[in-house]
Amino acid sequence: MIDLHSHTRFSDGHLDTATLLQRASSLGIQQLAITDHDCVDAHLQIASGAVDVPDQLDIIPGTEISTRWDNQEVHVLGLMVDINNATLSELLAQQQQRRQERAAKIGIQLERAGHCGLQTWLQSLGCTAVSRVHVAEFLVHQGVVKSKQQAFSKYLAKRGRAYVPAEWCSISEAVEAIQAAGGVAALAHPDRYPLSRPKFRRLIDEFVDVGGDALEVSYSNLNQDMLKNLSVIAADRKLWATVGSDFHSPEHTWMDLGKVRRLPEICRDQGIWRHPRWTQFARPAAED
Template sequence: MKADLHCHTHLSDGQHTPTFVIERARANLVTHLAITDHDVSQALPQAMGYQDLKLINGVEISCLWEAFEIHIVGLFVDPTNTHLQTLLSTQQVRRRERVAQIDAKLTALGTAGLLPNLLAKPAVALTRSHVADFLVANNVCKNRQKAFKTYLNRSGKLFVAAQWCDHTEATRAIKAAGGIPVLAHPGRYAMNKTKLNRLLECFTAAGGEGLEASYPNIAPDMNQYLMQLAEKHGLYLSTGSDFHDAAAHWTDVGKFPTLDRAAAQRGIWHHPTWGQHDNTQPPARLKTL
């Protein structure tokens, strides 16, 4: 089993179509693929006929915990669920409003056309990465990194604070849609260990069930620490490439550290919901969560 449970398409800030990502997964021998676009969840029936790939409907919801922006992945969500779609629609509106505010600031600085440019793209969820690409394309910045540092981060000239939902609201919407809530890339948040542990306490109390413990560029010591936290809080372990762009040399669909045998026994493929959607059999468990 090779499960990539976190990747993106051009429906949010990915560079490729869902079909491209699916074919890339097949070429890389991925057996289970979740497409988890930012604040977007749409059914992908074109993959249902594949015998070598199981497709999982997913989503990645941007939300707030205390003063921190965090991301919660939902796996096996029903994309037609009213509760979920109502929340995602609200998030998408907030994203467009944020870009409109950035557009006004950018126009005042002498560069117009951001919002119309982004609205013409296939993206349902507009992101700061789209803004960064516009800045580069219009010679405002030489690359994405400079765009974020100079313009889009908190001290930047175009900074607009995000108005995301609370983490409990995101978790409940995922569960209402029949999904499994998973905390995405915990090691990337600017938190010390005490804060991260507290986040997981709150996440679990809200109904969170999984923790992403394997993703690109994760430090080995963080990987081990996340496994310890998962055991402490009774969370399943998830894996994902967080794929966005085939041109990025550091990532690809299915590219992430493999969980060792002991950690794999806490794999999210042992969650009861997984079994309801997938007739393939994961390895036998060593113990019950």
């Protein structure tokens, strides 16, 4: 049981680090990557000894970096990274600053609409990588909207009253920082971006051209046809294949830890657990 994509409260997950690890252990996960958005705080917490790791659970250090590509937000996973690497730490700090600045601008727009208190709310969360999801939760909590979906449609999406565009790093910057930290750069959940087929192919091409290492082939809520398509792409491009639920909350049962299909045979030899550095962090995978 391998899950290489999960989140804690340090970004937009609902569980703290200790609770996430316990849930993973209870569900039989053997290797878990915590990949919070633009931060590695959960891994720093584990490394400090502040959180105990269950004996049967191997932790793969990771992060998920938000990037800008062709006016789209695209996520790049960094797996097996050195969490103390200076290049990666600098990029993550820049990304966190961009998040704070964007949240402040959104807060100003909300105040103009008569909804005050966002910054106080965000500071109370103890979150490193603030996002629009947290703003949406604030709007629900304040009774401004009834749901996070309504918060996005009315305030936070492109035509919303408080929309502020993100200013993320480029894909090449993310890949470079991940590799500088000794990690593997993987394109996250490729079918979730609103792209035409030609743009989808161009995204893959450009990701490979800048040195991307891997493709997230199997993840939650992925249909069988796309799983086959991604496995063929990984095999053809000689990309490592990763698997991950993109877990955020136990309430999202369709994205619970371990809810991923096995890799198709065509790319199974490229499973990330066959990477030369895998055994530095985890025991050899018992099941491919």
